[in-house]
Amino acid sequence: MTHTPAPSQPRLLDRVRNRLRVRHYSIRTEEAYLGWIKRYILFHGKRHPEEMGAKEIEAFLTHLAADRDVAAATQNQAKSAILFLYREVLALELLWLDNVIQAKARRRVSVVLTEQEVQLALSRMRGVNRLIATLLYGAGLRLMEAVRLRVKDVEFSRHEIVVRSGKGDKDRVTMLPGALVVELQNHLNQVLALHQSDLARGGGTVYLPHALARKYQHAEREWGWQYVFPAATLSLDPRDGMQRRHHHDERSLQRAFRQAVRDAGIVKPATPHTLRHSFATHLLQGGYDIRTVQELLGHKDVQTTMIYTHVLNKGGRGVVSPLDSLS
Template identity: 30%
Template sequence: MSSIKWQAKLIKHDRVERIAVYFENSQELISRIRKIEGAQWSQQNKVWHIPDTEENRKRFKIAPSSNYLPSEEGIAQIEKFKQWLRSKRYSESTLKTYSEALKSFLIFCNKKVIKDITHDDVIRYNNEYILKNNLSSSYQNQLVNAIKLFFKIIKDTTIEIDKIHRPKREKVLPNVLSKEEVKAILEAHRNLKHKTMLSLIYSCGLRCGELLDLKPVHIDSKRNIVLLKNAKGKKDRIVPLSPKILEMLREYYKMYKPQIYLFEGQTIGMPYDARSLQLILKQALKKTGITKPATLHWLRHSYATHLLESGTDLRYIQELLGHNSSKTTEIYTHVSTKSLQQIKSPFDDL
């Protein structure tokens, strides 16, 4: 991007280091910045920002610092770690999450050779980086997963893997929309593709990535099911397909005639963009006047909770959502209002 007028500087976005890129408003330049992996638009700050990586620093001529990079040994070991993860068939998403978490830790320890890293370094990192920057316990848990796995395959180390402790799990309840709110959101868009995508997420309890990975062949209209291939955890599963959704899908297919993926973006044969899908939901929220900060995953949470409230057995909901553990699914019992509505407040008898 050296031929255009731009400015770039380091910023913190959601407590994560990013590179903000400022340039004149132009569709051509926006298209170019979008091609950079991980590029995002900040509505609040009105600026495009990209991941703070060595490659992006070079691209926008931001000088690297010794505090920003792992040691040469660390860089080499991260690459070996990535190769090991790929050989074990970990997903690219997990590979990226683990390698970035490990990179952050090795940057913190870049004054040490890896074999001299101890449990005290992990504790210091937790206190001086994670807690100091108010990063979430889920991020800390990802870091623990990455460190444990990394040092498990490193032979020459002083760290005892079993002594690396995890953060205490937060008891956060899933966010749920009422049936009335869901109906309003699904009816907000006139665009058939937008309406169908949001409806399919809710009606089948899909993750965003599962929806965007769907191909027409995964819709079995004779058995009224959707086949989810290689979903989270590299597991296939099937979910029931509502007859109403099937009719909507038939109408959508006739109109858009997707080539490879069921929902394609502007480029034929390429899946729809996840950020664009999230924007569709935000537009629906604005149209309906719903002020809750709902995300696409709220539709999945709402699907599970509404199933539970209608009397569906928790074991079936676990299968439909693709949860490994029933404990993950049991969290929906804490947000279901069916039993709570039967409890009479003593205030009513005063």
């Protein structure tokens, strides 16, 4: 009688990756969670997580705050990754983590560019990077919301952009600036020609989220699902190994914007996200209601939007300095 060996158990990190994809986590969250789980295991001398529990998790998270001085958001992400491992993959419930030293939540005033500084920076950018950066400022988009934008979500007739699965997996509607309509239409004509060329070579597919490729078999080749800002070259999708045209590389935009800021002689530590801060600030300065700005930004709580009101007060909350009174 021949003995059939039991199928081997997938490696732990493969199990985590598979569970993340079943739960439809983004590829960036997947990379971040896997990274934190690896660090947790290495911190404890490569012990298997099943041999550890709340005490070891507390030690690792405390190390991040006390020894590595990470930000509160970074520590919270590490905690979420490890709890996902125990609850979703290992199916183990943990005691409440009472003894973790919490990283300090540092409140920072957002970096905001003046309208003149925005103009100076954008004028020193070229090509697709300039168009995306202009859209970040003109519509208040986050960087990844812009590069993941699909053709079907740009509504030229109503001057609207539908942001799908934004932060917190929420959809929202923001404006399409009239000043960008013609340029964006011309850009999409070029993208369409590129897509048709891909189709002619037997390609033309794009990644679809939430198993939509199985539900709508031909959608991955349809024009409406293509990225507004596609990559210049094809690449392998890390999820399934298929060759597709991904979206524009956000790192290219980050480098181009930093260089533009330097070339413009702007000394503020501005990043592409600064354009979103500037969008909100300039709307409030223009007299728009804070609730309207909240909806355009997609903030869950108006208190988050309130961080931009500091610029509406001149230095010292609008108080006139006694030095200025001398004259």
